[in-house]
């Protein structure tokens with residue numbers, strides 16, 4: 696592991712820990728920039744929902760520096776750490792099928808996602824938010 700070049704000038708152990716973590720995040724981001732990554736602060740290029748999904752993904756992957764970087768990005772954009780759900784909308788026709796926001800179509804023999812205890816989307820893995828037509 697490379698040692699970050701950021702100066703750590705704090706004296707309280709909490710501040711030292713935060714500075715070291717920030718230095719690790721800066722190093723990780725510099726590596727990403729060298730690979731051509733960037734644009735996270737541009738809401739047109741990266742909607743906050745995309746950053747939230749990446750954050751949820753990286754929590755599962757397990758690298759706390761990546762989680763810190765993505766948390767920082769979401770924080771700067773005013774978002775929460777909750778990943779947006781996958782909106783399932785029931786077709787208004789007689790098929791009764793449901794369309795997911797991630798582009799899949801689902802049918803149930805009886806009832807909808809709630810009645811069939813579908814909590815997470817089978818396609819994208821996000822929490823299902825069911826919306827029935829009026």
Ligand SMILES: [Zn+2]
Pocket residue numbers: 781795796797798816817818819820821
């Ligand atoms: Zn989905």
